[in-house]
Amino acid sequence: MRHVGLLLVSHSVRLAEGAAELAREMAPEVAVVCAAGDVDGGLGTSLDRVTDALTALLDGEDAAGVTGVVVLADLGSAVLTVESALELDDELGPRVRLASAPFVEGAVAAATTAQQGADLRTVLDAAQGAADSIGPRPVVEPVETEREESEGPAGTRVEGETVGAAEPLRGDDVVVARVEVRNPLGLHARPAALVAKAAASFGIPVRVQGVDATSVLQLMALGSTAGTILEISARGERANDAVATLAGLVEGGFGEA
Amino acid sequence: MVLDVEWAERWVRRTAESVARAKDELTELDRQIGDGDHGENMDRGFRAVIAKLDEPGAPERTEVGDVLKLVATTLMSKVGGAAGPLYGTAFLRAAKRSARTDVDRAGVVVLLEAALEGVTSRGKAEPGEKTMVDALTPAVEAATAAADGGAEPAEVLAAAADAADAGSRATIPMVATKGRASYLGERSAGHEDPGARSTALILAAARDAALDPAADGAGEEAPR
Structure with missing residues (x-):
């Protein structure tokens, strides 16, 4: 069976590999590849790593089973890096989708859906619907406190x-x-x-x-x-x-x- | 002055020199409201661009867009954080709209508009949010006005560069709502945005490369 592949783009090599480990455990036949860390291997993302990983997944020797790739990215500039890679190579666009999804839940949801042989659109939807798996509200009710709701990011x-x-x-x-x-x-x-x-x-x-x-x-x-x-x-x-x-x-x- | 591929190369070399000179200034600005790596990142990026430009055996570049495309891909690869993808996209969109041997006054406006559109679509930023957009937006407006008034291409660039410089300074009192600086909220006011400053430097280099080609030279100090 041909499967959609996954690319995990993270600032952290270990974060990406950890999420990939989880996803592979649940979807052993799905190609889950990481493009993490900057060019020097430090925290960050690298366009070259992303491009190389996408090319290898889609056109590499092991690419026979991959019909498309769903990408999960962790933080702002990882998203920018993936978008840049897609803009740079017009041929990638039709076969690659960047999910707007929580990194870990999205990876697991996409992988398990891809494992069933779903098409690119369905795998993308699974990733993007993954936030719902966390539930509409926390299982543990928060304890009421007197503190007021923060209006902005914590730093403000x-x-x-x-x-x-x-x-x-x-x-x-x-x-x-x-x-x-x-x-x-x-x-x-x-x-x-x-x-x-x-x-x-x-x-x-x-x-x-x-x-x-x-x-x-x-x-x-x-x-x-x-x-x-x-x-x-x-x-x-x-x-x-x-x-x-x-x-x-x-x-x-x-x-x- | 014809804005051809040689101008584009001079522009890039001058940008590299200017960014290298301003490395500490950019880093200091970024340290105030960001994570303090903008000068280092931009310097590393443009050094890599120059290395690519000087690479022996590279295919001949005949169009302005050829040079800008090289800048785009190199910055995307070598500059970490958000600046690489943002400047990379700006240069890439500009490259796509300048696939010709030289750009006229309208071509300069088109090039700048494409760059602005690239930054805004990638970064989702709008004017007034203390970002590169606050230097690039007035630059496009000033270039448009200058071109409509029949200015020479180099003068259109000069108008854009001056407006970008003023636009960058105008970010000082702004409160950031995008990017790393937005984490500081009100405390981001009082500092010039490093991305707006580097945008102003890039456009100043474009102007200088057009107005003063003779002063171009490896490592030569040009007055600011």
């Missing part, structure tokens, strides 16, 4: 606004310090990960601006940038060390200042 929160529902630290053994953010982008992904890792290593409750300091997402949601004053607190054994360590990270600008 006003300074000092607390997010999350971490219990405030109270008691005589609470250590508190206030430090100023030095690096322009503040607690974006990499620094937030550094803080969270350091906070977790002490095994005691640590807060930054009232949120759990071990949560990368909550730290990022603070939206702090250069000039923001962050209150760091910790309670219990080695609370002094924990606060000093985090304060040092922030004041050091995470090597970016």
Whole structure:
């Protein structure tokens, strides 16, 4: 049986290979190929990798079984890269479809549909309908909190606004310090990960601006940038060390200042 | 001044020189509101373009579009992030509309319109969102007005370059709603958009390549 093939385009080689592993497990006869990472193998996407993978799938020696290709891409510039590849080579367009779909769910849905011998349009629809598989609402009802809905991306929160529902630290053994953010982008992904890792290593409750300091997402949601004053607190054994360590990270600008 | 394939090559070489000179400036702008790699990316991209241009044994380029197509494919391959696909598409669409040995005043407008259309269709950005579009849109408008007024092709380019420069500076107070800078929301105001700045540099190089061909030379410093 001839099958539609899949191309997974991700900024991360490991993310693409992980999703491909899942898809292949469920659809062993479907060609699932990755084009991930930038030209140097770092995080990013590469037009050449995408073009080479598409060409190999469609016209390569092993291409006999592939009737078309559905592409899944993970983040903004991965989508742009795929669109560019299709624009650059007019011959690819009719046989390739870029899905607007969640990366993992879309890959699995497309692969299982392709495995059944479905045509390009049907496989594309399966990928694009995959968001519904997550369900119209979360299975676990969110706990009501008093915090207001965020109006924009996490980074637009006003300074000092607390997010999350971490219990405030109270008691005589609470250590508190206030430090100023030095690096322009503040607690974006990499620094937030550094803080969270350091906070977790002490095994005691640590807060930054009232949120759990071990949560990368909550730290990022603070939206702090250069000039923001962050209150760091910790309670219990080695609370002094924990606060000093985090304060040092922030004041050091995470090597970016 | 005929805007032929030699002009197009001069344009590309001048862009490479200009981007190399502005690498730190672009990176600094991007560091304020983005992820700080725009200068590095653009410099690497245009270095690769020059290497392609100088590659021995390449098929002879006779049309303006041949040069622009080479720029497009190289930038798409070599420039990471969104800038590669966006500039790549701009040059690709411009290349498709300039498959001729030289471009006249109307041809300059068509080329710029195609570039703008490429960026907007790929990036889904509109004017006022603090992006490349804010430099390219006024450039197209100014070029159109100049061409309608009967300006020479080089003067049409000059009008476009001046408008792109002003348009780029006008991004300073804007709040970004597209791209990486939009994560900063209101805090993106007060900084010039690095993509708008690089667009202005590219169009300035196009103008200089047309107005001042004699000053062209490998690594030669041209006054800004």
